[in-house]
Each structure stands twice: as structure tokens, then as C-alpha cells.
Amino acid sequence: MTTPRIGQSVRGSTTGRPLMVALDLLGRRTALRVLWELRGDPLTFRALQDACETNTRLLNTRLTELREAGLVEHAEGGYRLTDEGRRLSKALKPLADWAEKWGDGKR
Template sequence: MKNPFPGARVRGSSSGRPIMALLDLLGRRMALRIIWELRGDPLNFRDLVDAAGTNPSVLNTRLSELREAGIIELSEDGYGLTAEGRTLLADMMPLNAWADAWAKRLRKP
């Protein structure tokens, strides 16, 4: 299937609503993780493979989608978040705190 793109059909939705395209894009394997791993300094391709614990083919597929979406870019320093990507990451940061509270809950139910 084509890359998720606001205004286009995506898996599970033909409405073209931007949130549906975003949920499809972020719902693919390693997409959230890749963005997460780029929260600090840019990483080169191989370091990103290691950091995300994935393999070149999946990473490259996700990178092309995330680059086309304007979330990630390749600079001289390696792969990093664009300005837009950083605002998306900022929106994801609460998930970290949520996950910690979740772990605490599940340890003593």
C-alpha cells in the first residue's frame, strides 16, 4: 500500500482524515520506536538499526515513510527529527511517564 498521507486512503479508513493517516503511519512496526530513538542527537543508519533493535530493510522502509511525511530528515550529522518531528516527539513524551506508571500498576495489582 502507498504511504499514509493525510487526504489519502489508509488501512482501515477511506475518510482521508489526517489522524487516520497518522495512526496508520505510527502504527507500523518500529515507527514510534524510531522517532523515540531520535529524541537526542542524530544517528547514522547503522547506529539507528542498533538503537531501534531492527534490521536495515524495515528501518529503510520506515525511514522513507517518515521522511516523506516530513518527520525525519537526513542531514550531515545523520538521521534526525525535523522541526515538525520534534513537535510530534513532544506530544509523545507523556507516554514515557504513562508507561512507568503502567509498570508500577502491573507489578502490584
């Protein structure tokens, strides 16, 4: 599977619109988990793998995709969110808040 790109067909959409590309990328297994685990201090590959409870191959794939999308970078200390990755985290906050309220009504 290749990294989704704006303007190209993605899973569920032939338009390549930015929202559809973002949803394709974020919907991939462990992608959101990687972003979640990187919300704080940088993590080494091994620490990130342990935190995500995933295997080496899948984590490498997701990190490649997230790096190509400009959301994650590798720097001193390990992997961390880029400015764009932090903007995405802030953008997801209202969705997370909604999900908590929605989930409370389902219990």
C-alpha cells in the same frame, strides 16, 4: 505498503483524516522506535539500525515513510528529527506519562 497520506484511505479508516493517517504511520513496525532513537543527537544509518535492532530493508522503508511525512530528515551527521518530528515527540509525552501510570497499576 505506501506512505499514508492525509485525505487518502489508510489502514483502519477510509476517511484519511489526519489523526487516522498519523496513527497508521506510527503504528507501523519500528516507526515509534525510530522516532525514539532520534530524540537526541543525529544517528548514522548503521547506528540507527543497531539502536532499533532491525534489518536494513525495514529501516529503509520506515525512514522513507518518516521522511515523506516530514518527521525525519537526513543531514550532516546522519538522520534526525525535523521540527515537526520534535513537535510530535512533545505531543506524545502526555501519552507516555499516562502509559507509565497505567502500567504501574497493572504490575
